[in-house]
Amino acid sequence: MDVSVIFVNYNTERLLQNCIQSIREQTNGLNYELIVVDNASSEISVKFIRENIEGITFIESKENRGFGAGNNLGIPHARGKYLFFLNCDTILLNNAIKQFYDFMEEHKTEHIGCIGTYLIDKNLKVTNSYGGFHRLFREIFNRIKKMTRKILRRKKSSPASTTRGEIKEVEVIVGADMFVYKNAISECGPFDESFFLYSEENDLQFRMKKINWKRMIITGPKIIHLEGGSPQNAFRKWNISTVSKIKYFRKHAFILSYLCYKTLVLTYILFMIFMDIFRKKHTMKENTGFLKMCASEKYFV
Structure with missing residues (x-):
């Protein structure tokens, strides 16, 4: 075969x-x-x-x-x-x-x-x-960009167009x-x-x-x-993705990088909770549940 x-x-x-x-x-x-x-x-x-x-x-x-x-x-x-x-x-x-x-x-x-x-x-x-592999500085940059976009009420920009390239190692x-x-x-x-x-x-x-x-x-x-075949809530999808990254840093990064990333994520969630007091995009129960999940690194399964 x-x-x-x-x-x-x-x-x-x-x-x-x-x-x-x-x-x-x-x-x-x-x-x-x-x-x-x-x-x-x-x-x-x-x-x-x-x-x-x-x-x-x-x-x-x-x-x-x-x-x-x-x-x-x-x-x-x-x-x-x-x-x-x-x-x-x-x-x-x-x-x-x-x-x-x-x-x-x-x-x-x-x-x-x-x-x-x-x-x-x-x-x-x-x-x-x-x-690329998950890296701390890239994640820090991305989180800061997302927080800035939320504060300024800017929509996520469309990704740059990509063309079919050459054979290469990635x-x-x-x-x-x-x-x-x-x-x-x-x-x-x-x-x-x-x-x-x-x-x-x-x-x-x-x-x-x-x-x-x-x-x-x-x-x-x-x-x-086509992407996104299995039905799932977008908020839950982001939750699971974030916890997976925390697990990845715990397994493969230096302990300091892992702790920095976990702190970064928890800070970002607190920021989201604060913003949702005014925007009400997610309920307090959803946000606090996500906070607990990331702190314990367990999924809502």
């Missing part, structure tokens, strides 16, 4: 069906398998998958333990030389899996552990595809399309399940970096990433 494509579904059965359909229409020239891990979705979602999506290995988790844990459930069932962790809210526009596979085979002596492509949105414009491939050499996972270990959602790809690829596995972004594969 050349490639094992692993999905984690959480009430995204229609998106999953469309993604798998695009894979079957576009993929040829290699042997691949489809593995779907359901993260305790509704009975309707599970029934839909069982009745409408054939030719998959379907694994049901009794509880939703997060994105990384879901992928980890799929890994033992994977027979492929390469693992393709793919979001349900993606659509393949060309023979992307074969292009990923060919690139890794052609560069097998270069110790490449993970690759991804320049993802595009529904308007076919390049969207978030890679980034720090982190986004979790939506991680094409990973299975041996790299064997060496650095699977996803850290303490990350419920967000930053799990940062953690995994930081561990790859520590044992000299490269991560690269390549051209060729064309994949639409």
Whole structure:
């Protein structure tokens, strides 16, 4: 088996069906398998998958333990030389899996552990595809910018347009399309399940970096990433993302950086609570709940 494509579904059965359909229409020239891990979705979602999506290995988790844990459930069932962790809210526009596979085979002596492509949105414009590891000074700058924007009542500016670039080494491939050499996972270990959602790809690829596995972004594969497939409250989404970053700093940064970042976040939440006294965007209960969650580094699951 050349490639094992692993999905984690959480009430995204229609998106999953469309993604798998695009894979079957576009993929040829290699042997691949489809593995779907359901993260305790509704009975309707599970029934839909069982009745409408054939030719998959379907694994049901009794509880939703997060994105990384879901992928980890799929890994033992994977027979492929390469693992393709793919979001349900993606659509393949060309023979992307074969292009990923060919690139890794052609560069097998270069110790490449993970690759991804320049993802595009529904308007076919390049969207978030890679980034850097979490760093304290970057987070401080971003928090100050957000606080300033709230005080001045300015809307978030639109991101600068991005164009499809060149093949290059990067720090982190986004979790939506991680094409990973299975041996790299064997060496650095699977996803850290303490990350419920967000930053799990940062953690995994930081561990790859520590044992000299490269991560690269390549051209060729064309994949639409719709983003935000699983239904969830935007405030809760931001909560979970922030706690994941705190966990990341605790695990990988110096103790001083971890304490500084945690203090920064708690200060920012107090600022939000103060601003909401006047703006009433979130309730006091929501804000104080978030404050307690960050202080204890636990999720609302």
